[in-house]
Amino acid sequence: xxxxxxxxxxxxxxxxxxxxxxxxxxxxxxxxxxxxxxxxxxxxxxxxxxxxxxxxxxxxxxxxxxxxxxxxxxxxxxxxxxxxxxxxxxxxxxxxxxxxxxxxxxxxxxxxxxxxxxxxxxxxxxxxxxxxxxxxxxxxxxxxxxxxxxxxxxxxxxxxxxxxxxxxxxxxxxxxxxxxxxxxxxxxxxxxxxxxxxxxxxxxx
Amino acid sequence: xxxxxxxxxxxxxxxxxxxxxxxxxxxxxxxxxxxxxxxxxxxxxxxxxxxxxxxxxxxxxxxxxxxxxxxxxxxxxxxxxxxxxxxxxxxxxxxxxxxxxxxxxxxxxxxxxxxxxxxxxxxxxxxxxxxxxxxxxxxxxxxxxxxxxxxxxxxxxxxxxxxxxxxxxxxxxxxxxxxxxxxxxxxxxxxxxxxxxxxxxxxxxxxxxxxxxxxxxxxxxxxxxxxxxxxxxxxxxxxxxxxxxxxxxxxxxxxxxxxxxxxxxxxxxxxxxxxxxxxxxxxxxxxxxxxxxxxxxxxxxxxxxxxxxxxxxxxxxxxxxxxxxxxxxxxxxxxxxxxxxxxxxxxxxxxxxxxxxxxxxxxxxxxxxxxxxxxxxxxxxxxxxxxxxxxxxxxxxx
Numbered sequence: 001x002x003x004x005x006x007x008x009x010x011x012x013x014x015x016x017x018x019x020x021x022x023x024x025x026x027x028x029x030x031x032x033x034x035x036x037x038x039x040x041x042x043x044x045x046x047x048x049x050x051x052x053x054x055x056x057x058x059x060x061x062x063x064x065x066x067x068x069x070x071x072x073x074x075x076x077x078x079x080x081x082x083x084x085x086x087x088x089x090x091x092x093x094x095x096x097x098x099x100x101x102x103x104x105x106x107x108x109x110x111x112x113x114x115x116x117x118x119x120x121x122x123x124x125x126x127x128x129x130x131x132x133x134x135x136x137x138x139x140x141x142x143x144x145x146x147x148x149x150x151x152x153x154x155x156x157x158x159x160x161x162x163x164x165x166x167x168x169x170x171x172x173x174x175x176x177x178x179x180x181x182x183x184x185x186x187x188x189x190x191x192x193x194x195x196x197x198x199x200x201x202x203x204x205x
Numbered sequence: 206x207x208x209x210x211x212x213x214x215x216x217x218x219x220x221x222x223x224x225x226x227x228x229x230x231x232x233x234x235x236x237x238x239x240x241x242x243x244x245x246x247x248x249x250x251x252x253x254x255x256x257x258x259x260x261x262x263x264x265x266x267x268x269x270x271x272x273x274x275x276x277x278x279x280x281x282x283x284x285x286x287x288x289x290x291x292x293x294x295x296x297x298x299x300x301x302x303x304x305x306x307x308x309x310x311x312x313x314x315x316x317x318x319x320x321x322x323x324x325x326x327x328x329x330x331x332x333x334x335x336x337x338x339x340x341x342x343x344x345x346x347x348x349x350x351x352x353x354x355x356x357x358x359x360x361x362x363x364x365x366x367x368x369x370x371x372x373x374x375x376x377x378x379x380x381x382x383x384x385x386x387x388x389x390x391x392x393x394x395x396x397x398x399x400x401x402x403x404x405x406x407x408x409x410x411x412x413x414x415x416x417x418x419x420x421x422x423x424x425x426x427x428x429x430x431x432x433x434x435x436x437x438x439x440x441x442x443x444x445x446x447x448x449x450x451x452x453x454x455x456x457x458x459x460x461x462x463x464x465x466x467x468x469x470x471x472x473x474x475x476x477x478x479x480x481x482x483x484x485x486x487x488x489x490x491x492x493x494x495x496x497x498x499x500x501x502x503x504x505x506x507x508x509x510x511x512x513x514x515x516x517x518x519x520x521x522x523x524x525x526x527x528x529x530x531x532x533x534x535x536x537x538x539x540x541x542x543x544x545x546x547x548x549x550x551x552x553x554x555x556x557x558x559x560x561x562x563x564x565x566x567x568x569x570x571x572x573x574x575x576x577x578x579x580x581x582x583x584x585x586x587x588x589x590x591x592x593x594x595x596x597x598x599x600x601x602x603x
Binding site (some may be wrong): 016062079 | 552554561
């Protein structure tokens with residue numbers, strides 16, 4: 001995949017690598033469609049976006065993408081089971097109230113779900129809170145307590161336990177620190193994580 | 206919806222706005238000539254059938270660049286450019302022309318007057334071949350599906366197998382939807398704007414009040430008024446009701462507020478307020494150009510329209526792409542009706558783009574709120590025309 005090189009966000013690159021060529025892909029909260037465009041073009045995927053912002057939708061349409069205006073939580077409702085091979089939920093999980101409901105819906109509509117989120121247990125966040133006594137602000141959690149859109153504050157470990165408890169199989173997990181992916185001590189060292197999920201086998205998928 | 210409205214209220218638009226296609230000509234195509242007829246949804250027959258139509262741009266050799274533009278309740282075949290005998294440009298002139306979203310440098314754009322209309326296509330004011338007089342209420346009831354069926358005859362006549370796009374606002378959007386329901390294999394893409402899968406009771410109610418207004422006018426004479434003059438009072442009131450529903454609370458506030466025509470009250474029933482004067486002016490103008498019976502027939506066709514409950518995409522695999530557009534301040538065709546269209550498309554996994562545009566113009570927005578529509582339609586069409594579906598690869602093989 002040498003086509004994707006310069007100027008591609010590291011999280012986009014990881015998600016890109018998780019997707020099989022020729023897949024059907026839905027991006028929930030696709031923004032201006034950079035990732036979808038990449039996946040459509042270089043993975044020959046059939047893609048659909050869901051996005052709330054009118055101007056982001058213009059950008060998507062300019063890129064030739066199909067996108068439906070909706071918020072993330074109600075965007076999946078009408079799609080039949082298994083409409084997509086992948087449902088992407090990148091950098092918006094932490095803004096969602098009904099997390100389990102949404103992931104269950106995503107795994108109904110898609111066979112696999114790719115979830116990307118910021119790690120609240122990143123070392124700098126720990127220092128900020130533990131030693132500084134202040135609500136953490138990091139590269140991946142850049143907001144102040146009073147202007148953050150985030151309503152869920154989770155760590156990589158939290159998410160792993162959550163998946164285990166709810167019966168989500170973790171097919172792949174990648175951890176990011178800036179441009180680099182890391183493998184050791186991700187819960188301490190990673191700014192963010194990207195998980196590839198499916199149902200556990202016993203759930204019938 | 207109406208060309209008069211546009212000349213007054215359309216805002217300066219993107220740079221291409223003044224690039225008109227110039228002088229255009231209305232043509233006529235007649236089919237179902239004796240002994241032939243077409244059978245309508247009601248079971249009645251109609252023939253011969255004439256469609257007034259205009260075309261802009263050039264049909265390419267593959268005949269793959271044809272776009273059918275569909276008009277609303279009071280529209281006509283004159284969608285763009287200038288007719289010799291009229292001053293006003295076509296009703297969607299801002300959207301159709303060189304460099305405009307429906308780019309006549311690239312696409313072949315067709316617009317025809319609906320059957321049941323009064324702008325050159327067969328309707329209640331046309332001559333009934335049986336009697337040699339205008340049909341009046343002898344005219345059979347037509348539906349949106351019948352309108353589309355007639356258009357298909359025209360598209361056949363023009364030798365076009367598959368339309369690149371069917372597009373329109375309001376009743377034009379309903380026809381676009383009907384095209385997909387009736388002839389999915391003949392439509393590569395559809396752009397229903399400010400439309401609905403069916404009329405709500407509120408929409409039917411407004412139409413019914415309009416019809417009652419026409420029929421309550423003694424001059425209506427059960428529809429046989431072609432020698433005595435049409436029911437102008439009734440028709441103008443019907444149109445006034447229409448205009449109220451086309452605007453939003455906010456656009457009326459901005460346009461009229463409580464401004465007076467003079468600087469004092471008249472203390473009589475003349476038009477004190479500007480809004481009153483506006484409605485009277487619109488009503489009075491409308492009766493000069495529109496047939497009251499057509500208003501009755503077409504509003505009824507809109508009320509009968511119903512593609513809800515899976516009738517839009519009925520069984521056959523549909524690879525038509527959709528661009529669905531609604532306007533935030535449109536309370537006559539509110540966004541939830543467009544969202545219902547989108548729900549049906551998602552359910553059938555049809556490729557769809559949907560956007561609610563922020564506009565304060567109400568239902569009129571599809572004619573006057575150009576910026577968002579321009580961007581969306583331009584790029585949507587370009588992708589449909591040049592590229593493989595759904596953003597796959599680069600569509601550079603022009």
